Amino acid sequence: MGFLLSKSMDANFKKQQEFMLHNGRLQMERQILMQNQMRERQMAMQVAWSRELLNYFGAFYAMATVGLTLGALKRKKPFLLLPVVPLSLILAYQMDSAYGTLIYRVRGEAESIMTSEHGRLDLPHGTPTFDSIEKARRARSSLASFLEK
Secondary structure, eight states: OOHHHHHHHHHHHHHHHHHHHHHHHHHHHHHHHHHHHHHHHHHHHHHHHHHHHHHHHHHHHHHHHHHHHHHHHHHOOOGGGHHHHHHHHHHHHHHHHHHHHHHHHHHHHHHHHHHHGGGGGGGSSSSSOOOHHHHHHHHHHHHHHHOOO
């Protein structure tokens, strides 16, 4: 009788373990998908922000270039056109960021760093562990209880 009960409990225990494993996998897949969607939304906001900034900077660039050109022609001083050079570089960067391939080049460089220069990504004192976090939490809680006295 005990053997049959034990056998039944083992089968139920195995089913429970499989269910928990399956449930854990589903939860992790959902979490990964959610984090990826959040990352995509943040990237979309960043690109949209670059495009909006380009609108304002483009208007400033146009007015500054026209004003500097007219001033240089009117006063016959060509050095007044010098600020147009760095402004042009900034405009080119903003256009590349908003509509160009900057994001792809940055992603490629990030992938290269992750594969060939992984040491640059290490955190000081290594990756936090459960024990290190728990130690810090206990130290903080004992400090808080000490301060309350």
